[in-house]
Amino acid sequence: MNETKRSRASIFLIEFLIALLVFSLSCVVALRIFARADALSDGARRTDCAAAVAFSASEQLKSLLTNGDAPETLELVYDQNCKYGGDSPAFVAVAELSFAGGLAQGEIKVYEYSDDARETPLVEAPFALFLGQEGGL
Amino acid sequence: MKSERFTMRINGLSAIMMLMLLCITVFAALSLVSANSERRLADKNAAHIVAYASADAQAQRKTAELYAIAAGTGDYHETADALKVAGYTVAQDGAGYTVEFETTEYDNLKIQAVFILGADNGLTMTRYRAVNTGLAATTSQEGRE
Numbered sequence: 001m002n003e004t005k006r007s008r009a010s011i012f013l014i015e016f017l018i019a020l021l022v023f024s025l026s027c028v029v030a031l032r033i034f035a036r037a038d039a040l041s042d043g044a045r046r047t048d049c050a051a052a053v054a055f056s057a058s059e060q061l062k063s064l065l066t067n068g069d070a071p072e073t074l075e076l077v078y079d080q081n082c083k084y085g086g087d088s089p090a091f092v093a094v095a096e097l098s099f100a101g102g103l104a105q106g107e108i109k110v111y112e113y114s115d116d117a118r119e120t121p122l123v124e125a126p127f128a129l130f131l132g133q134e135g136g137l
Numbered sequence: 138m139k140s141e142r143f144t145m146r147i148n149g150l151s152a153i154m155m156l157m158l159l160c161i162t163v164f165a166a167l168s169l170v171s172a173n174s175e176r177r178l179a180d181k182n183a184a185h186i187v188a189y190a191s192a193d194a195q196a197q198r199k200t201a202e203l204y205a206i207a208a209g210t211g212d213y214h215e216t217a218d219a220l221k222v223a224g225y226t227v228a229q230d231g232a233g234y235t236v237e238f239e240t241t242e243y244d245n246l247k248i249q250a251v252f253i254l255g256a257d258n259g260l261t262m263t264r265y266r267a268v269n270t271g272l273a274a275t276t277s278q279e280g281r282e
Contacts, residue, residue, distance in 0.1 A: 016150065019150065022154070027161065034168060037168040041175055044175040047176075047179040051186045055186050102204070103198065108190070124187070125191070127190065128197035
């Protein structure tokens, strides 16, 4: 009687351990999928924000140029919520311009603020603004 | 009798494990699909913003070129001829001319601009608009159906 009980218990234990092993392995796979999804989502958020920053920087630059300021290089810092300024800088938009024939043109590149080398922009957009022959249209 | 209960117990445990696994797998797959589409949407949005910036920059360059041509000619008839040669669409309109151009298409988006060339050889911008050519194609297709 005792032997039968012990045998059943050991079979149960073996099955339980096998089930636990399969469960753990599947959990590891699922966790990797969750981590991948998180990385994708984070990348999407950064790309989205960088695009918004490029657009915002372009509009800010147009405003500066039409008001008579003509900076050849301009750096605008944005926070994690894609807002200009802010306490925690997350993105920086760098604009380099050249002026000829009443036309200001160049490029706006958006980098992560932590990217000191500034070699891989998140977004790169061309920029041009005709200021008119006498400073405006 | 006892043997049946023993079997049920194992099956119950396995069923719970399977159910949990199924839930975790389904949620993992859903989050991956969601994140993937989020990423694609973000990439498309960024590409559209870059496309708009490219079209706008090209339109601004063309505007500068247009003004430079007008500045380099004697009168507005001469300007109109020079603009025609440069590839602009020029049409006589009353006392002056209307000058039109559109940019290259970037990601189903182009910019159309219209200017009035007056008798004083001066240019006035009357229209500067972004046209979504993808949307126009869809609309005309719907119209045909």
